[in-house]
Amino acid sequence: MVQEEIRRGPWTEQEDLQLVFYVKLFGDRRWDFLAKVSGLKRTGKSCRLRWVNYLNPDLKRGKMTPQEERLVLELHSKWGNRWSRIARKIPGRTDNEIKNYWRTHMRKKAQEQRKKATSISPSSSFSNCSSSSSITREENERNFYDTGGIEQLQVEEQKKDNDQEQAGESMKVYSMDEIWKDIELLEENETINKSIMGSISPLWDYCADPMWKDFDWSTFR
Protein backbone atom coordinates (compact mmCIF):
# COMPACT_ATOMS: atom_id res chain seq x y z
CA MET A 1 0.00 0.00 0.00
CA VAL A 2 1.19 3.48 -0.79
CA GLN A 3 1.43 5.48 2.39
CA GLU A 4 0.00 8.96 1.93
CA GLU A 5 2.53 11.68 2.47
CA ILE A 6 2.25 13.37 5.84
CA ARG A 7 3.08 17.04 6.16
CA ARG A 8 5.14 18.25 9.11
CA GLY A 9 6.45 21.50 10.41
CA PRO A 10 4.82 24.91 10.61
CA TRP A 11 1.24 25.30 9.53
CA THR A 12 0.31 27.57 6.66
CA GLU A 13 -2.54 30.05 6.84
CA GLN A 14 -4.40 27.98 4.30
CA GLU A 15 -4.12 24.89 6.46
CA ASP A 16 -5.30 26.85 9.47
CA LEU A 17 -8.37 28.04 7.64
CA GLN A 18 -9.12 24.55 6.51
CA LEU A 19 -8.78 23.13 9.96
CA VAL A 20 -10.89 25.82 11.59
CA PHE A 21 -13.58 25.24 9.06
CA TYR A 22 -13.74 21.52 9.60
CA VAL A 23 -13.54 21.74 13.35
CA LYS A 24 -16.51 24.05 13.35
CA LEU A 25 -18.25 21.67 11.07
CA PHE A 26 -17.60 18.41 12.85
CA GLY A 27 -16.50 19.45 16.32
CA ASP A 28 -13.16 19.20 18.04
CA ARG A 29 -13.20 15.52 18.80
CA ARG A 30 -12.55 12.98 16.12
CA TRP A 31 -9.18 14.24 15.01
CA ASP A 32 -8.22 11.37 12.77
CA PHE A 33 -11.50 11.70 10.98
CA LEU A 34 -11.07 15.47 10.72
CA ALA A 35 -7.58 15.06 9.34
CA LYS A 36 -8.81 12.72 6.67
CA VAL A 37 -11.98 14.48 5.72
CA SER A 38 -10.38 17.91 5.59
CA GLY A 39 -7.87 16.83 3.03
CA LEU A 40 -5.06 18.14 5.20
CA LYS A 41 -1.96 16.04 4.89
CA ARG A 42 -1.56 16.09 8.65
CA THR A 43 -2.04 13.51 11.35
CA GLY A 44 -5.02 13.76 13.66
CA LYS A 45 -2.66 14.47 16.48
CA SER A 46 -1.09 17.33 14.62
CA CYS A 47 -4.52 18.80 13.87
CA ARG A 48 -5.57 18.53 17.47
CA LEU A 49 -2.40 20.19 18.67
CA ARG A 50 -2.76 23.04 16.23
CA TRP A 51 -6.33 23.62 17.29
CA VAL A 52 -5.73 23.31 21.01
CA ASN A 53 -2.62 25.44 21.10
CA TYR A 54 -3.28 28.02 18.47
CA LEU A 55 -6.56 28.08 16.59
CA ASN A 56 -9.04 27.66 19.40
CA PRO A 57 -10.96 30.96 19.65
CA ASP A 58 -11.08 30.72 23.42
CA LEU A 59 -7.35 31.20 23.67
CA LYS A 60 -5.97 34.29 25.26
CA ARG A 61 -2.83 35.50 23.61
CA GLY A 62 0.06 37.60 24.75
CA LYS A 63 2.04 37.89 27.90
CA MET A 64 1.02 36.22 31.14
CA THR A 65 -0.49 38.65 33.61
CA PRO A 66 0.98 38.84 37.12
CA GLN A 67 -2.18 37.16 38.41
CA GLU A 68 -1.76 34.31 35.98
CA GLU A 69 1.90 33.98 36.85
CA ARG A 70 1.03 33.76 40.51
CA LEU A 71 -1.61 31.18 39.78
CA VAL A 72 0.80 29.07 37.78
CA LEU A 73 3.33 29.14 40.59
CA GLU A 74 0.69 28.29 43.13
CA LEU A 75 -0.79 25.44 41.14
CA HIS A 76 2.56 24.06 40.16
CA SER A 77 3.64 23.91 43.77
CA LYS A 78 0.46 21.98 44.38
CA TRP A 79 0.38 19.64 41.40
CA GLY A 80 3.86 19.64 39.92
CA ASN A 81 4.20 19.25 36.15
CA ARG A 82 0.54 18.50 35.55
CA TRP A 83 0.34 21.11 32.86
CA SER A 84 -3.03 20.28 31.39
CA ARG A 85 -4.52 20.29 34.84
CA ILE A 86 -3.00 23.65 35.62
CA ALA A 87 -4.13 24.96 32.25
CA ARG A 88 -7.72 24.04 33.01
CA LYS A 89 -7.59 26.43 35.93
CA ILE A 90 -6.32 29.30 33.83
CA PRO A 91 -8.85 30.17 31.15
CA GLY A 92 -7.41 30.96 27.78
CA ARG A 93 -4.03 29.40 28.45
CA THR A 94 -2.86 26.06 27.11
CA ASP A 95 -0.77 23.43 28.78
CA ASN A 96 1.92 24.04 26.20
CA GLU A 97 1.97 27.74 26.91
CA ILE A 98 2.18 27.22 30.63
CA LYS A 99 4.83 24.59 30.22
CA ASN A 100 6.90 26.92 28.06
CA TYR A 101 6.38 29.76 30.47
CA TRP A 102 7.45 27.62 33.37
CA ARG A 103 10.59 26.48 31.66
CA THR A 104 11.61 30.03 30.86
CA HIS A 105 10.58 31.26 34.25
CA MET A 106 12.49 28.52 36.03
CA ARG A 107 15.55 28.98 33.90
CA LYS A 108 15.59 32.62 34.88
CA LYS A 109 15.03 31.74 38.50
CA ALA A 110 17.76 29.14 38.41
CA GLN A 111 20.18 31.63 36.95
CA GLU A 112 19.32 34.20 39.58
CA GLN A 113 19.76 31.61 42.29
CA ARG A 114 23.08 30.57 40.86
CA LYS A 115 24.27 34.16 40.75
CA LYS A 116 23.21 34.68 44.33
CA ALA A 117 24.77 31.44 45.43
CA THR A 118 28.09 32.12 43.78
CA SER A 119 28.19 35.65 45.13
CA ILE A 120 27.60 34.45 48.69
CA SER A 121 29.60 31.29 48.75
CA PRO A 122 31.14 29.22 46.01
CA SER A 123 30.16 26.01 47.75
CA SER A 124 26.55 26.80 48.39
CA SER A 125 24.09 26.08 45.66
CA PHE A 126 20.64 24.58 45.34
CA SER A 127 19.44 22.82 48.38
CA ASN A 128 18.89 19.57 46.57
CA CYS A 129 22.28 19.32 44.97
CA SER A 130 24.62 21.17 47.22
CA SER A 131 26.94 18.26 47.83
CA SER A 132 27.52 17.38 44.22
CA SER A 133 30.21 19.54 42.71
CA SER A 134 30.13 17.58 39.47
CA ILE A 135 26.55 18.48 38.67
CA THR A 136 26.33 20.48 35.48
CA ARG A 137 24.53 23.74 34.89
CA GLU A 138 21.85 21.97 32.92
CA GLU A 139 21.31 19.49 35.67
CA ASN A 140 21.00 22.26 38.19
CA GLU A 141 18.32 23.87 36.12
CA ARG A 142 16.54 20.61 35.69
CA ASN A 143 16.53 19.89 39.39
CA PHE A 144 15.13 23.28 40.03
CA TYR A 145 12.61 22.86 37.28
CA ASP A 146 11.26 19.55 38.52
CA THR A 147 9.93 20.54 41.86
CA GLY A 148 7.99 17.31 42.22
CA GLY A 149 4.79 18.81 43.43
CA ILE A 150 3.05 15.60 42.59
CA GLU A 151 3.98 14.12 45.93
CA GLN A 152 1.86 16.77 47.55
CA LEU A 153 -1.14 15.70 45.65
CA GLN A 154 -3.75 14.30 47.92
CA VAL A 155 -6.61 12.14 46.84
CA GLU A 156 -9.19 14.14 48.73
CA GLU A 157 -8.08 17.36 47.19
CA GLN A 158 -8.00 15.84 43.76
CA LYS A 159 -11.61 14.82 44.06
CA LYS A 160 -12.60 18.27 45.15
CA ASP A 161 -10.69 19.86 42.32
CA ASN A 162 -12.21 17.56 39.77
CA ASP A 163 -15.63 18.65 40.88
CA GLN A 164 -14.62 22.28 40.64
CA GLU A 165 -13.16 21.70 37.23
CA GLN A 166 -16.38 20.24 35.99
CA ALA A 167 -18.33 23.17 37.36
CA GLY A 168 -16.11 25.76 35.73
CA GLU A 169 -15.63 23.92 32.50
CA SER A 170 -17.66 26.26 30.37
CA MET A 171 -15.54 29.33 31.14
CA LYS A 172 -14.80 31.11 27.90
CA VAL A 173 -12.89 34.32 27.98
CA TYR A 174 -11.16 35.67 24.93
CA SER A 175 -11.39 35.34 21.20
CA MET A 176 -8.59 34.91 18.72
CA ASP A 177 -7.46 37.61 16.37
CA GLU A 178 -5.91 37.01 13.01
CA ILE A 179 -7.38 33.74 11.95
CA TRP A 180 -10.82 35.05 12.64
CA LYS A 181 -10.16 38.15 10.63
CA ASP A 182 -9.38 35.86 7.77
CA ILE A 183 -12.59 34.00 8.35
CA GLU A 184 -14.43 37.29 8.30
CA LEU A 185 -12.76 38.21 5.08
CA LEU A 186 -13.95 34.95 3.68
CA GLU A 187 -17.40 35.72 4.89
CA GLU A 188 -17.34 39.03 3.12
CA ASN A 189 -16.02 37.62 -0.05
CA GLU A 190 -18.03 34.68 -1.14
CA THR A 191 -16.13 34.22 -4.32
CA ILE A 192 -12.96 33.57 -2.39
CA ASN A 193 -14.96 31.37 -0.11
CA LYS A 194 -16.16 29.27 -2.96
CA SER A 195 -12.78 28.99 -4.56
CA ILE A 196 -11.26 27.81 -1.30
CA MET A 197 -14.00 25.32 -0.73
CA GLY A 198 -13.47 24.10 -4.22
CA SER A 199 -9.74 23.66 -3.88
CA ILE A 200 -9.37 22.72 -0.26
CA SER A 201 -10.77 19.30 0.00
CA PRO A 202 -12.06 16.30 -1.79
CA LEU A 203 -15.03 16.41 0.57
CA TRP A 204 -16.62 19.10 -1.52
CA ASP A 205 -16.70 16.74 -4.41
CA TYR A 206 -19.00 14.51 -2.43
CA CYS A 207 -21.34 17.26 -1.33
CA ALA A 208 -24.08 17.46 -3.87
CA ASP A 209 -26.19 19.34 -1.36
CA PRO A 210 -25.42 23.04 -1.68
CA MET A 211 -25.49 23.55 2.07
CA TRP A 212 -22.32 25.64 2.00
CA LYS A 213 -23.97 28.25 -0.11
CA ASP A 214 -25.90 29.48 2.89
CA PHE A 215 -23.35 28.60 5.52
CA ASP A 216 -23.28 31.24 8.21
CA TRP A 217 -19.63 32.05 8.87
CA SER A 218 -20.53 34.34 11.69
CA THR A 219 -21.49 31.30 13.76
CA PHE A 220 -17.84 30.36 13.74
CA ARG A 221 -17.15 32.32 16.92
Next chain:
DNA sequence: AAGCTAAGCAACCGCCGCTAT
Protein backbone atom coordinates in the same frame (compact mmCIF):
# COMPACT_ATOMS: atom_id res chain seq x y z
C1' DA B 1 26.17 45.89 10.26
C1' DA B 2 27.37 41.28 11.53
C1' DG B 3 27.75 37.61 14.60
C1' DC B 4 26.50 35.40 18.77
C1' DT B 5 23.52 34.00 22.57
C1' DA B 6 19.39 33.56 25.14
C1' DA B 7 14.50 33.59 25.28
C1' DG B 8 10.16 32.43 23.43
C1' DC B 9 7.28 29.61 21.00
C1' DA B 10 5.38 25.95 17.93
C1' DA B 11 5.48 21.39 16.87
C1' DC B 12 6.78 16.56 17.34
C1' DC B 13 7.46 12.17 19.91
C1' DG B 14 6.47 8.50 22.89
C1' DC B 15 3.78 6.77 26.40
C1' DC B 16 -0.54 5.89 28.74
C1' DG B 17 -5.39 5.31 29.44
C1' DC B 18 -9.90 4.88 27.62
C1' DT B 19 -13.20 2.87 24.55
C1' DA B 20 -15.15 0.15 20.94
C1' DT B 21 -15.04 -4.22 18.86
Next chain:
DNA sequence: GATAGCGGCGGTTGCTTAGCT
Protein backbone atom coordinates in the same frame (compact mmCIF):
# COMPACT_ATOMS: atom_id res chain seq x y z
C1' DG C 1 -10.79 -10.70 28.48
C1' DA C 2 -7.76 -9.28 24.52
C1' DT C 3 -6.55 -5.90 21.48
C1' DA C 4 -6.45 -2.18 18.21
C1' DG C 5 -7.23 2.61 17.56
C1' DC C 6 -7.55 7.10 19.15
C1' DG C 7 -7.10 11.10 22.13
C1' DG C 8 -4.63 13.36 25.70
C1' DC C 9 -0.56 14.44 28.26
C1' DG C 10 4.19 15.54 29.48
C1' DG C 11 8.79 15.90 27.77
C1' DT C 12 11.75 17.43 24.28
C1' DT C 13 13.46 19.55 20.16
C1' DG C 14 14.27 22.95 16.83
C1' DC C 15 13.22 27.26 14.64
C1' DT C 16 12.59 32.27 15.07
C1' DT C 17 13.19 36.56 17.25
C1' DA C 18 15.21 39.87 20.35
C1' DG C 19 18.95 41.69 22.65
C1' DC C 20 23.72 42.26 23.29
C1' DT C 21 28.67 42.80 21.90
